[in-house]
Amino acid sequence: MAHFNEEVACPMTATLEYIGGRWKCIILYYLTGTTRRFGEIAARIPVVSRKVLTQQLKEMERDGLIQRTEYKEVPPRVEYTLTELGKSLSPVLKAMSNWGREHVLK
Amino acid sequence: MAHFNEEVACPMTATLEYIGGRWKCIILYYLTGTTRRFGEIAARIPVVSRKVLTQQLKEMERDGLIQRTEYKEVPPRVEYTLTELGKSLSPVLKAMSNWGREHVLK
DNA sequence: AAAAGTGGTAACTAAAAAGTAACTAATGGC
DNA sequence: GCCATTAGTTACTTTTTAGTTACCACTTTT
Numbered sequence: 001m002a003h004f005n006e007e008v009a010c011p012m013t014a015t016l017e018y019i020g021g022r023w024k025c026i027i028l029y030y031l032t033g034t035t036r037r038f039g040e041i042a043a044r045i046p047v048v049s050r051k052v053l054t055q056q057l058k059e060m061e062r063d064g065l066i067q068r069t070e071y072k073e074v075p076p077r078v079e080y081t082l083t084e085l086g087k088s089l090s091p092v093l094k095a096m097s098n099w100g101r102e103h104v105l106k
Numbered sequence: 107m108a109h110f111n112e113e114v115a116c117p118m119t120a121t122l123e124y125i126g127g128r129w130k131c132i133i134l135y136y137l138t139g140t141t142r143r144f145g146e147i148a149a150r151i152p153v154v155s156r157k158v159l160t161q162q163l164k165e166m167e168r169d170g171l172i173q174r175t176e177y178k179e180v181p182p183r184v185e186y187t188l189t190e191l192g193k194s195l196s197p198v199l200k201a202m203s204n205w206g207r208e209h210v211l212k
Numbered sequence: 213a214a215a216a217g218t219g220g221t222a223a224c225t226a227a228a229a230a231g232t233a234a235c236t237a238a239t240g241g242c
Numbered sequence: 243g244c245c246a247t248t249a250g251t252t253a254c255t256t257t258t259t260a261g262t263t264a265c266c267a268c269t270t271t272t
Contacts, residue, residue: 011202011206011210012132016132016202025118037248038249038250042249048230051230075246075249076248076249088209092198094201095200096122099121099195099197099198100118100120101117104123128259143218155260155261157220158259180267181269182219184219184220
């Protein structure tokens with residue numbers, strides 16, 4: 001996903017620059033209220049490869065939506081949490097999951 | 107975008123099956139409260155080719171989010187409107203645009 | 213008489229995204 | 243001594259997505 005490559009005046013486009021990635025909303029939704037390890041997130045979305053998952057996580061970390069904490073252990077342990085900016089997306093994520101529950105899943 | 111190819115229990119995934127496409131939210135947002143011609147939509151999102159725009163519109167029509175009305179004139183005229191299901195997405199679209207306005211655009 | 217205007221579609225090419233397999237480091241358990 | 247464990251990374255291949263160009267129909271305008 002191209003990113004910030006041109007100034008946007010459209011608030012919808014602006015939001016999509018952050019959460020438009022294929023798996024980002026699912027990851028953010030899964031992180032809501034908790035800290036998760038990389039392996040937990042990967043297990044939650046088995047359909048996506050670890051390479052792509054890593055990419056999406058990196059982009060969201062770069063964008064300030066999530067925080068990555070690496071513990072210097074072996075085997076490695078890495079935890080992901082929402083930042084304040086990430087938490088501020090909760091109305092969006094809630095509206096999305098509500099809509100799916102009410103209009104798709106019966 | 108693969109579609110309905112497996113049952114989803116996750117409401118977020120369910121929603122993304124409908125609006126996860128690259129331009130769908132922008133199109134739906136642009137259709138909110140009005141009817142638009144194909145050319146208007148294309149002019150609004152000049153960065154996307156007409157081929158891709160047509161694809162996204164077709165998918166959303168198939169999914170029942172928008173309605174396509176073709177007038178038998180020459181030159182052709184085609185209008186797009188939100189269906190009831192499409193209108194029901196307004197809390198999602200509003201939450202998204204609000205977030206962009208408040209957290210990205212200053 | 214020719215050109216413009218609209219909403220596409222089809223065929224082909226280019227670019228972007230994603231998948232896959234192999235590899236790493238240090239510790240604990242067998 | 244050897245294997246499993248975790249969170250990746252790298253290089254390479256395949257798949258998916260998107261762009262490009264040409265074309266159509268019929269009426270109105272130039």
